[in-house]
Amino acid sequence: EDQVTQSPEALRLQEGESSSLNCSYTVSGLRGLFWYRQDPGKGPEFLFTLYSAGEEKEKERLKATLTKKESFLHITAPKPEDSATYLCAVQGTSGTYKYIFGTGTRLKVLA
């Protein structure tokens, strides 16, 4: 069964304190792994797509990496405006366009 597990559930960081969020997955053939940011009361906002192990993508203070079993979202020198819930999702190659979402990591960056 396809599954996505994100850890930790919640994370509090001081401004400038770098850290990583984890997304572990099992899927029968990976079409893509996706990261989204969600602010309270809003819809998810797309950040990155990763397709194969070893791939990395960066955007401002965020860097996403992918292995065959997990993905990391590294946050370098975070700022309070990086506070949000970060969602991970996988899409398998089973012939449909269905995503499996994790429950997210709630990140709070303190000034």
Added chain:
Amino acid sequence: DAGITQSPRHKVTETGTPVTLRCHQTENHRYMYWYRQDPGHGLRLIHYSYGVKDTDKGEVSDGYSVSRSKTEDFLLTLESATSSQTSVYFCAISESGEIQYFGAGTRLSVL
């Protein structure tokens, strides 16, 4: 911002009443999706559409129906609302099967 609008944004209704949520897009994307988001669960797919009049069930489709008579509109109907359908509902769109845009969500309360 992508042209995707959900209506209504908030709704309170009573058990047993029918409810229709609307998703409207101006991006001419082929795929449209309805998800629900509940605490402790990742986003869960209710139904999706891969073209006008072409729809398929997701993992939590019981009690829901959908229709897509035009490319731009995807309707989600709860035929007889139940308290278990209290949730936040998100519409999403994609052109290639990779979801990059979500709507702002509809918060539904069934009393």
